[in-house]
Amino acid sequence: MKKILSILSLSAILFAACTKNNDVQPVETAGKATITFDAVVGTSDFALNKDFTANGKTWNFTQLRYWVSNVVLVKASGEEYAVPNSYYLLEENNAAETNSAYTYPANKREDVKLTDIPAGDYKSIKFSVGVDTKYNSNLSLQAGELSQLNGMTNVSWMWATTYIFSSLKGKVTDGATSKTMVVETGLDANYKTVTLALPSTLHIGSSKSSTILLNADVTKVTDGIDVMTTPTVGASQATAMAAVATNYGTKVFTVKSVN
Numbered sequence: 011m012k013k014i015l016s017i018l019s020l021s022a023i024l025f026a027a028c029t030k031n032n033d034v035q036p037v038e039t040a041g042k043a044t045i046t047f048d049a050v051v052g053t054s055d056f057a058l059n060k061d062f063t064a065n066g067k068t069w070n071f072t073q074l075r076y077w078v079s080n081v082v083l084v085k086a087s088g089e090e091y092a093v094p095n096s097y098y099l100l101e102e103n104n105a106a107e108t109n110s111a112y113t114y115p116a117n118k119r120e121d122v123k124l125t126d127i128p129a130g131d132y133k134s135i136k137f138s139v140g141v142d143t144k145y146n147s148n149l150s151l152q153a154g155e156l157s158q159l160n161g162m163t164n165v166s167w168m169w170a171t172t173y174i175f176s177s178l179k180g181k182v183t184d185g186a187t188s189k190t191m192v193v194e195t196g197l198d199a200n201y202k203t204v205t206l207a208l209p210s211t212l213h214i215g216s217s218k219s220s221t222i223l224l225n226a227d228v229t230k231v232t233d234g235i236d237v238m239t240t241p242t243v244g245a246s247q248a249t250a251m252a253a254v255a256t257n258y259g260t261k262v263f264t265v266k267s268v269n
Contacts, residue, residue: 038129041214045081045122045135045222047100048266049074052229058102064229067237071180074228075101075162076258077173079154080203082136083127086211090136091128097141097154098122099162100226106161114161129215133208135222135265139258140175140201147172147198164196172196176258178228182237189241193232195255197245202259212268223266230261 049056052064062069081096105116145151149158149172162174175195182191206224214220234257235243235250243250 038215038217040126040128041216041218041220043083043124043127043212043214043220043222045124045224047078047120047122047224047226047263049102049120049226049228052227056102056226056228058104066184068183069180069229070183071178071228073101073103073106073177073179075099075103075174076139076176077141077162078122079138079141080136081122081124083132083214084134084136086131086133089130093124093127095154096122096124096137097145097156099155099160112159114159127214131211131213133211134206135208136203136205138201138203139255139262140195141173142201143198145173146201149173164194175200175255176231178231182241184238187238189238191237191241193235193237193243193254195243195251195258197251200252200255202255204259204263206263206265208268209265210268221267221269223268225264225266226262227264228262230257233257233261 051062051069054062056071056074058071058073060070062071076099078098078100079096081093081098083091083093085091100119100122102118102120103114103116106114140146141156145153145156149156149163156173162177164172164174173196176193178191178193180191182189208222212220212222231254232243234253240247240250243254245251
């Protein structure tokens with residue numbers, strides 16, 4: 011009888027231990043997230059070499075390129091996670107010659123994939139359009155996707171070579187008049203940071219891959235600029251370029267959804 015009782019007691023202890031172990035939840039580790047910068051023309055999907063009607067004019071685009079840098083994800087608690095080496099070239103462009111020896115290929119890139127994000131609930135995202143002074147003033151320094159081989163550098167804006175922060179090219183037509191449009195930003199003063207609240211708290215962790223879908227509305231790039239009068243925007247049009255840079259920082263990007 012004593013042996014039977016001992017066996018029953020041992021079985022009860024083992025059962026209780028197993029039950030307790032089954033109740034322990036696995037610790038969630040770092041997660042992944044994809045940020046999609048979906049280019050749009052108002053309510054229409056952006057496309058190259060296609061006519062769009064917006065703001066009373068007809069637009070036909072041949073290039074949209076811009077640097078997204080220094081991505082920061084903000085937790086519901088206010089704690090910030092700065093993504094390391096986060097320099098990404100977003101683009102939709104036709105093939106273009108960058109110098110006599112190299113042609114940059116046609117490409118479409120809207121997704122930025124992030125890994126090793128600390129698990130948690132996130133309420134907002136911050137990123138900048140352009141390249142910060144450290145790298146913009148010294149192209150020999152490399153980080154993320156920064157490179158001189160992508161046709162996004164310019165020697166005419168300063169005594170030293172700097173990055174082009176954004177470039178929108180194409181043709182704009184108003185009535186019977188058409189203009190070739192080249193709207194670019196650069197220079198340290200036009201490095202702009204975007205802050206976007208998420209429509210709902212986004213949980214990021216090892217249990218699933220998360221997504222943040224942003225709209226990038228190109229009709230907002232030239233908001234407040236008379237492109238028929240000033241179809242070329244660059245360093246020689248400092249006031250117009252500053253206005254375009256401000257548009258990137260405050261108007262172009264909105265959050266469509268998170269998951």
